[in-house]
Amino acid sequence: MxxxxxxxxxxxxxxxxxxxxxxxxxxxxxxxxxxxxxxxxxxxxxxxxxxxxxxxxxxxxxxxxxxxxxxxxxxxxxxxxxxxxxxxxxxxxxxxxxxxxxxxxxxxxxxxxxxxxxxxxxxxxxxxxxxxxxxxxxxxxxAGTRETEMETSKGKSSKKDEFDKITPKVIKLIASTISDVADEDGWAFLGDVGSLLQKKQPNFDSRNYGFQKLTPMINAINKFEIESRDNQRGRFKLIFVRNKD
The missing domain is CATH 3.40.50.1010 (5'-nuclease)
Structure with missing residues (x-):
């Protein structure tokens, strides 16, 4: 309901x-x-x-x-x-x-x-x-997204200044949250990571940084590994992440 x-x-x-x-x-x-x-x-x-x-x-x-x-x-x-x-x-x-x-x-x-x-x-x-x-x-x-601005702002000024910068503090928050919910191999289901980030920081939103979803944001930081796995219960892939060594 x-x-x-x-x-x-x-x-x-x-x-x-x-x-x-x-x-x-x-x-x-x-x-x-x-x-x-x-x-x-x-x-x-x-x-x-x-x-x-x-x-x-x-x-x-x-x-x-x-x-x-x-x-x-x-x-x-x-x-x-x-x-x-x-x-x-x-x-x-x-x-x-x-x-x-x-x-x-x-x-x-x-x-x-x-x-x-x-x-x-x-x-x-x-x-x-x-x-x-x-x-x-x-x-x-x-606001748009960083990806949209890259596609539409050719020859025009970018609006990326409207978005918050991904600071070392933000990266540390994501990394610690991944560790909190990770399995023995360090992999964490992205859905669990997102939920815990929200509990830790209610105003955490990937859109604040110019990304429509959490996956492209984590991918852009380049300090985490991302892996998609088959979902036996549905047709959508499951996304897992872990901290790079």
Whole structure:
């Protein structure tokens, strides 16, 4: 049975330009049965959201700013999240914001056994990121890949500067994770490696570095061996990796 998700969007904190790609990304993790966006819809800066709400069946929740300098949107979104949690209508939550004020909410939802996916900009503070099971930067949803840029940017400037650099720290993280799940010969199933990387670092995503999948990213680093094996249970090959000596 497909996971049911509650998608709660902080309209004051997320640009509307990413809505199409964002909803397509969320659909990978389950069925968004509840979709709400919070903000003061009397404010001009939310006007761009109004045009895309009907197209994506997102329910706008009006929240007036009662006090100058205070974000009433956060409180409304947190209260709704707890109401939904206690109603037990969903299997997980998708919190769309770059605001660290939702850190405690993400932690509380996970304590209740719910899967929490965070989506926000790269400026999102670390505490909110690590409070989620998975955190996705919205910038990568519109970005291409290094492979695509190599094919399409002949004679044009490359966009690879949009991607994070693969630092020695990233390589060390991958290498240690392979060792953690490897067999006696040092080989590790790539699916297990990816799952553990996500647990260690919720915002780890090969797309942050310009690769659509983890396999081409590991292959490009050239410090790991990759082997594909026949899958007796299906037609797709199984990918295994190990650290080079």
């Amino acid at each position: 497909e996971n049911k998700l509650a998608v709660l969007i902080d309209g004051d904190n997320i640009p509307s330009a990413y809505i199409k790609e964002m909803m397509e990304e969320i659909a990978k993790y389950g069925n968004p049965t509840i979709k709400r966006i919070y903000g003061d819809w009397t404010k001009p800066h939310l006007a761009k959201w109004k045009a895309v709400l009907l197209e994506n069946a997102i329910n706008p929740i009006q929240q007036y700013g009662y006090t100058q300098g205070k974000n009433a949107t956060d409180s409304a979104m947190i209260i709704d999240a707890m109401d939904i949690l206690y109603s037990d209508r969903v299997d997980g939550f998708c919190l769309v914001s770059s605001d660290s004020d939702f850190t405690r909410l993400a932690t509380r939802l996970r304590e209740a056994g719910k899967n929490v996916i965070g989506i926000g900009e790269k400026k999102t503070p670390e505490p909110f990121i690590v409070a989620c099971d998975r955190f996705i930067y919205i910038e990568i949803l519109k």
